[in-house]
Amino acid sequence: MIKNLEFFIAFRFTKYRLIRTLIIVFAIAVGIAVQFFVAIIIDSTQANLIKRTLGLSPHITIKPYDNEKINDKIKNPENILKNIDNNFDVNNFKKVIYLVEGSVKAYNFKNKNDLNVRFVGIENVIGEDFYGISENLIKGNDLIKNPQEVIIGNNIYEKLGLDIGDTISLKKNTNKDEYEGFRVIGIFKSGNQVLDNYVFGERAKVQDFLGYKRDEYSSLYFQIYNVFDSDKIKKILEQNFNFPYELSEWKESNKQLLNGLSAQSQSSFFIQFFILISIGISILSILNMKVVEKYKEIGVLKAIGMNNSNISKIFIYMSFIIGFLGVFIGIVFTFLILSLFINLTKNEQGVPLFNLVIKTEYFILSMLFNLFVVIFAGYISSRKAIKYEPSKIIIGN
Amino acid sequence: MKKIIEVKNLVKIYHDKVDTLALNDISFDLEEGKVYAIYGQSGSGKTTLLNILGGLDSPTSGKVIVDGEDISKLNYKELALFRNKKIGFIFQFHYLISEFTILENILMPFFIGKDKADYEIIKNKAIELAKITDIEDVLYKYPDYVAGGQRQRAAICRALINDPKIVLADEPTGNLDSKNTEIIVNLFLKINKLKNTTFVIVTHNEKISNYCSKRIELKDGKIEKIT
Numbered sequence: 001m002i003k004n005l006e007f008f009i010a011f012r013f014t015k016y017r018l019i020r021t022l023i024i025v026f027a028i029a030v031g032i033a034v035q036f037f038v039a040i041i042i043d044s045t046q047a048n049l050i051k052r053t054l055g056l057s058p059h060i061t062i063k064p065y066d067n068e069k070i071n072d073k074i075k076n077p078e079n080i081l082k083n084i085d086n087n088f089d090v091n092n093f094k095k096v097i098y099l100v101e102g103s104v105k106a107y108n109f110k111n112k113n114d115l116n117v118r119f120v121g122i123e124n125v126i127g128e129d130f131y132g133i134s135e136n137l138i139k140g141n142d143l144i145k146n147p148q149e150v151i152i153g154n155n156i157y158e159k160l161g162l163d164i165g166d167t168i169s170l171k172k173n174t175n176k177d178e179y180e181g182f183r184v185i186g187i188f189k190s191g192n193q194v195l196d197n198y199v200f201g202e203r204a205k206v207q208d209f210l211g212y213k214r215d216e217y218s219s220l221y222f223q224i225y226n227v228f229d230s231d232k233i234k235k236i237l238e239q240n241f242n243f244p245y246e247l248s249e250w251k252e253s254n255k256q257l258l259n260g261l262s263a264q265s266q267s268s269f270f271i272q273f274f275i276l277i278s279i280g281i282s283i284l285s286i287l288n289m290k291v292v293e294k295y296k297e298i299g300v301l302k303a304i305g306m307n308n309s310n311i312s313k314i315f316i317y318m319s320f321i322i323g324f325l326g327v328f329i330g331i332v333f334t335f336l337i338l339s340l341f342i343n344l345t346k347n348e349q350g351v352p353l354f355n356l357v358i359k360t361e362y363f364i365l366s367m368l369f370n371l372f373v374v375i376f377a378g379y380i381s382s383r384k385a386i387k388y389e390p391s392k393i394i395i396g397n
Numbered sequence: 398m399k400k401i402i403e404v405k406n407l408v409k410i411y412h413d414k415v416d417t418l419a420l421n422d423i424s425f426d427l428e429e430g431k432v433y434a435i436y437g438q439s440g441s442g443k444t445t446l447l448n449i450l451g452g453l454d455s456p457t458s459g460k461v462i463v464d465g466e467d468i469s470k471l472n473y474k475e476l477a478l479f480r481n482k483k484i485g486f487i488f489q490f491h492y493l494i495s496e497f498t499i500l501e502n503i504l505m506p507f508f509i510g511k512d513k514a515d516y517e518i519i520k521n522k523a524i525e526l527a528k529i530t531d532i533e534d535v536l537y538k539y540p541d542y543v544a545g546g547q548r549q550r551a552a553i554c555r556a557l558i559n560d561p562k563i564v565l566a567d568e569p570t571g572n573l574d575s576k577n578t579e580i581i582v583n584l585f586l587k588i589n590k591l592k593n594t595t596f597v598i599v600t601h602n603e604k605i606s607n608y609c610s611k612r613i614e615l616k617d618g619k620i621e622k623i624t
Contacts, residue, residue, distance in 0.1 A: 297494045302477070
């Protein structure tokens with residue numbers, strides 16, 4: 001017994017001239033695969049770019065104004081956080097650190113090499129490992145156990161020729177030639193030129209070394225979950241913010257990056273949009289062909305009791321079957337192309353050049369939207385089908 | 398005898414580039430359980446009349462009452478239901494759907510009607526009809542693989558599967574040779590006797606019209622005579 005006659009008829013009609021139907025399904029699948037591939041690659045490129053640019057940087061910063069003489073250091077940062085908490089729950093930040101830092105000259109007295117570096121001390125307030133040291137450690141370990149231990153960036157390691165266990169000497173910012181030696185316990189490589197020139201020390205030691213008191217810091221750094229919300233969150237933070245410090249967010253100083261990302265997103269949107277239109281037109285054209293081919297059958301089905309709504313359903317089901325197959329095979333194609341792409345873009349060590357980012361919600365929405373376009377194309381075709389009058393077919397023959 | 402179809406002052410005008418008067422004030426009654434021929438030359442209006450009787454076309458004016466129901470008052474959905482339940486159509490060409498087996502084609506009006514009848518009973522009925530029409534052997538074949546006469550007999554089974562009160566046949570033997578023509582006409586008469594179904598057969602073949610209990614002759618959209 002047939003449970004859903006319209007679906008049953010649609011299925012049989014779809015099977016009619018199967019090769020041609022399969023070619024259209026294939027064309028839709030390729031379209032879907034290109035659409036998803038473009039989306040994944042652009043999303044991944046953006047995510048990788050954002051991670052590389054902003055992953056190890058503050059998204060929102062509080063620091064003294066450039067020309068400030070009296071308040072040239074952040075004092076009692078807890079008060080600032082408490083103030084911020086009035087407008088924005090600080091637990092909504094991904095990471096927060098108090099940072100003390102300064103430019104110093106570093107020496108390796110064994111080989112007489114020297115280099116300008118930044119000596120940095122961190123107090124983790126929310127989250128851990130703001131600068132991703134553990135993740136990027138190439139030698140030694142990342143746990144500073146005493147004030148005379150430091151972790152250095154790859155640039156210092158290379159230029160000063162320092163290794164684990166060696167002593168790095170930092171010159172104090174006094175008029176005298178005063179140096180203090182620190183034992184290198186870890187080396188990290190972030191790929192970021194600025195970061196790879198950092199010397200991370202124990203926070204209290206860095207404060208002492210740079211002439212900061214215990215409750216004094218250079219800056220407060222904040223990372224948020226969605227980097228694009230930085231301007232909105234900054235605006236919220238500004239309400240009731242009554243400290244003599246500068247509040248800034250990453251977008252202000254990265255206009256070009258932002259424009260690039262936005263241009264990329266727009267071009268991705270347009271590519272996807274036009275692919276979707278071509279999918280819709282493919283479905284529409286094959287269904288229109290089916291409607292023309294099947295006009296006698298439609299006429300007879302009407303003569304023996306089908307109404308317009310039944311006829312519409314047949315064509316909507318047909319488009320759904322073709323569209324569903326197209327989307328399904330398209331997803332399989334997408335993953336095949338992606339695995340091929342990943343294999344082709346591996347570096348010498350066999351590590352992919354970037355991580356793929358697949359946004360599940362986007363794909364579900366996109367698939368639903370694709371199916372909507374497909375069903376809409378079916379609906380348009382069905383409008384043509386329901387106009388066939390059985391009496392005309394009978395008279396015509 | 399009960400009137401199964403009443404036609405009152407039926408007029409049909411086709412509005413195209415020029416208006417064509419296809420049926421000109423026709424009135425007649427048909428009784429249940431008889432076999433009628435609507436006889437006339439090409440262009441006499443006989444197919445137009447058949448289409449209106451079967452609810453496939455609407456009259457310009459006049460009334461058509463089928464089994465006590467004025468079909469000119471039915472909306473599109475009601476007309477579809479009316480065609481499904483009360484009328485069996487047989488066309489000059491069989492119009493079986495190639496993608497379905499002969500059995501599925503025969504059962505199609507039942508599937509469309511979404512009746513709650515037991516499928517096995519209906520299937521047995523279809524097989525019974527196939528036995529009467531001698532197409533039992535081809536029930537599970539597709540229409541493209543059976544002979545022309547067998548297809549037309551399958552179309553007859555399809556017309557009868559919902560036990561319609563009336564079967565409307567438009568030149569049902571137009572595409573068949575004389576041997577198959579005789580088989581089909583004899584089948585109509587057999588089913589008429591078995592099930593008391595009223596047959597209205599449009600034909601321009603005098604020999605076929607002579608088999609029928611009554612003959613309505615049309616000429617230029619008017620009834621010339623009823624014999």
